[in-house]
Structures are given as C-alpha cells and as structure tokens.
Amino acid sequence: MRLRLAALAGATTVLVAATEIPSPSSGDAANGARLYQACMGCHSIEENDIGPSHRGVVGRSAGTVPGYAYSPAIKGSGLVWTPANLDKWLTDPQVLVPGTKMYFSVSDPRERADIIAFLASQK
Amino acid sequence: MTHNPYSNPPHSTTPILDRRAALSCMGWLGAGTLFTFSGGIASVMGTGAAEAATGHAPISFVQISDTHVGFSKPANPDPVATLRETIAHVRALPRTPDFIVHTGDVTHLATPEQFDHARQLLAELPAPTFFIPGEHDLAGGSDPRPFLTAFGKETRGDGWFSFDLHGVHVIGLVNVVRLGDHGQGTLGRDQLDWLKADLAGLSASTPIVLIAHFPLWGLYPEWGWGTSDAAEAFGYLARFGSVTALNGHIHQIQRHLEGKVQFHTARSTAYPQPAPGQGPGPGPLALPAEQLRSAIGYSSAEVRHAPSPLAITDATLA
Numbered sequence: 001m002r003l004r005l006a007a008l009a010g011a012t013t014v015l016v017a018a019t020e021i022p023s024p025s026s027g028d029a030a031n032g033a034r035l036y037q038a039c040m041g042c043h044s045i046e047e048n049d050i051g052p053s054h055r056g057v058v059g060r061s062a063g064t065v066p067g068y069a070y071s072p073a074i075k076g077s078g079l080v081w082t083p084a085n086l087d088k089w090l091t092d093p094q095v096l097v098p099g100t101k102m103y104f105s106v107s108d109p110r111e112r113a114d115i116i117a118f119l120a121s122q123k
Numbered sequence: 124m125t126h127n128p129y130s131n132p133p134h135s136t137t138p139i140l141d142r143r144a145a146l147s148c149m150g151w152l153g154a155g156t157l158f159t160f161s162g163g164i165a166s167v168m169g170t171g172a173a174e175a176a177t178g179h180a181p182i183s184f185v186q187i188s189d190t191h192v193g194f195s196k197p198a199n200p201d202p203v204a205t206l207r208e209t210i211a212h213v214r215a216l217p218r219t220p221d222f223i224v225h226t227g228d229v230t231h232l233a234t235p236e237q238f239d240h241a242r243q244l245l246a247e248l249p250a251p252t253f254f255i256p257g258e259h260d261l262a263g264g265s266d267p268r269p270f271l272t273a274f275g276k277e278t279r280g281d282g283w284f285s286f287d288l289h290g291v292h293v294i295g296l297v298n299v300v301r302l303g304d305h306g307q308g309t310l311g312r313d314q315l316d317w318l319k320a321d322l323a324g325l326s327a328s329t330p331i332v333l334i335a336h337f338p339l340w341g342l343y344p345e346w347g348w349g350t351s352d353a354a355e356a357f358g359y360l361a362r363f364g365s366v367t368a369l370n371g372h373i374h375q376i377q378r379h380l381e382g383k384v385q386f387h388t389a390r391s392t393a394y395p396q397p398a399p400g401q402g403p404g405p406g407p408l409a410l411p412a413e414q415l416r417s418a419i420g421y422s423s424a425e426v427r428h429a430p431s432p433l434a435i436t437d438a439t440l441a
Contacts, residue, residue, distance in 0.1 A: 034345075035305075037345060037403070039306070040405050041346070041405055041406075101265070104302050104306050105302070106304070
C-alpha cells in the first residue's frame with residue numbers, strides 16, 4: 001500500500017510539473033550556470049567565437065556586439081533580448097529569426113528559464 | 124617487411140619495446156597515438172604474421188582532428204605552426220599511411236579564407252585525405268556546403284561517405300549539422316537510412332571503421348559530447364564482429380568500449396580542452412606554453428585482419 005501511495009504521489013508531482021509553465025524571468029540562475037555549459041561549444045560570457053559573447057545580453061538589442069560577424073537575418077531582426085524573446089529564441093531560433101546562424105535549442109521550458117536567469121546575472 | 128618496433132606476440136595488448144626500439148620510434152610515437160586493428164580489432168602482430176594469417180595486407184591510416192585553422196587565442200596563438208609540425212610527423216612515419224582521415228573542425232570559423240588556407244596546409248599530407256565537417260566548419264552556423272566544396276566533393280547529403288580498402292569498410296558520418304538536446308550531435312533520418320543501406324551488403328566479418336566529429340557515445344551529454352540518435356546506427360552495426368568509432372571535437376584522448384564497439388577520441392592538433400565535467404565548461408584550455416605540445420597530437424592506425432586484441436597507444440607532439 002505504501003508503494004502504491006508513493007507511486008500515486010509521484011504521478012501527482014509529474015502532473016503538477018507538467019501543467020506549470022515557468023516564466024522566462026523566474027529561473028534558477030545557479031542551475032542555469034550549469035546548463036550554460038552546453039552552450040559553451042560556441043559561446044562564452046566574455047569572448048566572441050562561433051557565437052557572440054554573452055556579457056550583458058539580457059536587455060541588449062540583437063546583433064550589436066562589436067566585432068562579431070552577425071547574419072543579415074539577426075542584424076535586421078529589430079529584436080531586443082528580453083527574457084520573453086530569449087525564451088522564444090532558445091525554443092527554436094530558426095523559427096524566431098529564420099536564417100540566423102544559431103541552431104541550438106532547449107526543449108524544456110524550465111531549463112530555458114534557468115539559462116535566461118543565469119544570463120541575466122551576467123551584467 | 125616494414126620495420127615495426129611494436130612487433131609483439133599475438134594476443135598481447137602491451138607492445139614489447141626494447142630500449143633501442145623505443146628510442147628509435149619516439150620521434151613519431153611522441154607525436155601521436157598508435158593504434159592497430161586486426162579484423163578491425165587492433166593488433167600488434169608483426170606485419171608478416173598478420174598478412175600470412177589472413178591473406179590481407181595490413182593497411183595503416185592516420186587520424187588528425189580539430190586543426191582549427193584561423194584560431195588565435197592564448198590556448199594556442201599559432202595553430203598553423205602546430206599543424207605544420209603534425210604534418211611533418213606524419214610525413215616522417217616509417218610507413219606512409221594508406222589514407223588519412225580528418226575528423227572535423229578543419230577551420231575555426233568556416234570563412235573562405237580559412238578554407239583556402241587549410242587546403243593549402245593539408246595538401247602537404249602524404250596520402251589521400253578524407254574529411255568530415257565539425258560544427259566550426261559550418262558556414263552561417265549550419266550550412267556545410269562551402270566545406271563540402273573545399274573538402275568533400277564526392278560525399279552525399281551533408282558530407283557522409285564510405286569506402287572499402289583491402290577488406291576494411293570506412294564510413295564517414297556527419298553529426299554536427301542538426302543539434303539535439305543540450306547541443307548533442309544528431310545523425311538524422313536521411314543519414315541513418317543511408318547507413319542502413321550502406322551496410323546491407325556487407326559480411327558481418329567486415330571490419331568497420333566509423334569516423335565522426337562529435338563522440339558517437341554519450342561521453343558527457345551535459346556538454347553536448349554525444350550523439351543523441353547514435354543508438355539506431357549501432358543497432359544496424361550490431362551484427363558486425365568488429366566496429367571501431369573514431370571522433371574528434373573534445374580535443375583529448377577518451378576511450379570507451381561498448382559491447383563489440385571500440386570508441387576512441389583523438390587529440391586536436393591545435394589546443395586541448397578540459398576533461399569532461401572539469402572546470403566551468405568546454406572550450407579552449409590555456410596551458411603554460413611549454414606544456415601545449417604534450418596535450419596535442421594525432422593518431423595512427425594499422426588495420427589487420429587476424430584475430431587479436433585491441434592495442435592503442437597514445438602520445439603527443441611533445
């Protein structure tokens with residue numbers, strides 16, 4: 001009986017988690033720092049590489065880091081990197097800005113929120 | 124018979140080197156990795172013994188990886204110089220390799236100038252060279268076509284290919300064009316279908332050598348060091364008695380054995396990266412200048428057809 005209850009409790013937890021949609025601005029920056037390691041094949045906080053540097057990205061206009069060779073698509077996007085736009089970007093950058101160089105996506109809304117929270121802390 | 128300082132009794136995994144032989148080979152052993160295969164599984168048998176046992180002449184090949192032409196940061200301010208050193212080592216091998224594979228990140232940022240420069244440099248390699256792209260070789264973030272124009276004219280799809288040499292089947296796979304979760308590589312439906320068809324007519328005793336850029340096993344998925352749909356590919360390969368999968372991308376030696384599949388990751392010729400999970404994340408690892416050449420290099424392989432165990436020896440440019 002205890003096992004059945006435990007299983008039920010687990011199912012309830014999953015159901016609640018599945019129905020919560022995390023706000024892009026409500027993430028866990030510490031977990032975001034861990035998740036950001038997957039971004040570091042192309043990006044870093046301080047230096048341009050395959051992707052532009054990320055220091056101060058939250059609130060910045062897209063396509064404006066000096067010295068980075070942006071695609072015409074991102075330069076002409078007119079986007080500002082608000083948490084909401086970063087959430088769309090990380091969901092599927094090619095949908096938000098067709099033709100951008102970025103092709104890395106994060107399927108889990110919670111993980112996106114955590115990464116955005118980490119980026120917001122890198123002012 | 125080619126001089127082989129690694130001549131060893133069959134079934135031994137540890138090369139026997141006398142001091143003179145060891146010293147005589149350090150010039151090139153010190154520059155890379157020696158791994159020999161037999162039946163696609165490595166062998167350290169003498170050349171004549173392997174050939175007599177199987178009727179196949181052994182073949183040898185070299186793997187270079189992650190040359191990053193165009194890179195210039197403290198981890199290696201001059202990767203062109205270390206690539207030239209690597210090429211000199213390959214040219215000085217006691218036996219010219221039958222072919223060479225480059226497992227991607229030929230350039231750092233996939234510009235036309237970097238492709239041209241890399242082509243000029245790599246033209247000095249002493250054998251036909253087969254390339255697959257790394258993610259650094261994709262123009263505009265995801266377009267392999269300029270890379271394929273420079274380095275993969277006779278490939279299919281995003282650059283995959285296969286060929287047979289002396290009974291060994293070599294397959295180049297591209298897993299960098301569409302990323303999976305956490306930035307892991309993917310092979311994709313079209314390539315998996317091609318692979319299935321490519322393998323269909325082969326005997327299960329055919330030694331298979333796979334090359335790819337991202338690791339084909341889940342080395343460290345949190346850093347994207349894996350290929351999310353590789354399991355399907357290895358399902359198609361399950362009937363083969365000998366499968367060796369070589370990759371680059373992570374700039375260090377890592378080995379993994381999974382069933383009959385031997386995975387091996389090569390060093391870069393340009394700069395090292397941290398061990399999986401160590402430090403803030405993946406990226407160029409700046410060592411004291413005098414230590415750089417101890418952390419970069421290349422690999423050379425000898426494919427034999429007699430049953431014997433795998434023996435891999437790793438070394439560096441130092």
